[in-house]
Amino acid sequence: MDFKNKSVLITGASxxxxKQSAIEFAKLDADLILVARRKEKLDELASELEKFNATVLVCQCDVSNKEQVKEMSKTVLEKFDSIDILVNNAGFAIYGSVKDLTIDEIESQMETNYFGMMYCIKSFLPSMLEKKSGHIVNVASVAASFGLPGIASYCASKFAMLGFSEGLKHELHNTGVGITVVSPIMIRTDFFDHPSFEKMPKYSPTSLSSKTVAKAILKAANSSRLEIIVPSVVRSAVWLKHTFPFFINPIIGKSFKKQLDSIK
Structure with a gap:
């Protein structure tokens, strides 16, 4: 897809x-709608994007709040009529066992990671369908395929995102609107700045840069595939897990459980 003058809305853009996805889209002359809770960070990014001569609209919004999403979408659609690409990227995790996490902590992850995605899709899909074009990119995780101790509630939200996307993809057949999930492994971002990760090693040697994942998001915005796993070699691990769960699940579970027990 030629992104010149295409309107791209990115949640969790601060x-x-x-942020890196916004930069990559701006380099290709897209118009950006930046959505996040921290307006000061969005304003900083908007200033940074001025060098690309990109049209930028800043929208402060907590996507877990459906009323705020309604107001945000109203503002966006008044300016752009419809958006061409919706990138549902906002998300976070709280590390800890299910018995130790509060119900509020578990619910908060589902509210942002899953319901936030759904609120945005419900707000912008009708206009995409009306003009018979557009693409939704949902940023999930390899955790959408592996239930892992310590991040069970985060995994649940990403499993939900992948399942929702797969069902919606079938519904969108022959409408001109596409949907693709990007599922990366660990990424070197402030994702792990949450206090619950304090005692964990931040990044593995195989962790990805945000630019690598941003490039995958741009690819996904023009892809007919349901899911793009980053890096692609990890797709073999997902295949093994689904094909030989009785063999793979105990190995993965034991490894991550050991890490969870070690920080208590």
Whole structure:
């Protein structure tokens, strides 16, 4: 897809993958709608994007709040009529066992990671369908395929995102609107700045840069595939897990459980 003058809305745009994706789209002459809770960070990014002569609209919004999403979408659609690409990137994790996490902590991850995605899709999909074009990119994680101790509630939100996307993809057949999930492994961003990760090693040697994932998001915005796993070699691990769960699940579970037990 030629992104020149295409309107691209990115949630969680204030840092990490969202910020880098905005930069990569701006380089290709897209118009940006930047959505996040921290307006000062969005304003900083908007200033940074001025060098690309990009049209930028800043929208302060907590996507876990459906009323705020309604107001945000109203503002966006008044300016752009419809958007061409919706990147649902906002998300976070709280590390800890299910028995130790509060119900509020578990719910908060589902509210942002899953319901936030759904609120945005419900707000912008009708206009995409009306003009018979557009693409939704949902940023999930390899955790959408592996239930892992310590991040069970985060995994649940990403499993939900992937399942929702797969079902919606079938519904969108022959409408002109596409949907693709980007599922990366660990990324070097402020994702791990949450206090619950304090005792964990921040990044593995195989962790990805936000630019690598941003490039995958641009690819996804013009892809007919349901899911793009980053890096692609990890797709073999997902295949093994689904094909030989009785063999793979105990190995993965034991490894991550050991890490969880070690920080208590």
């Amino acid at each position: 840092s990490g993958i969202g």
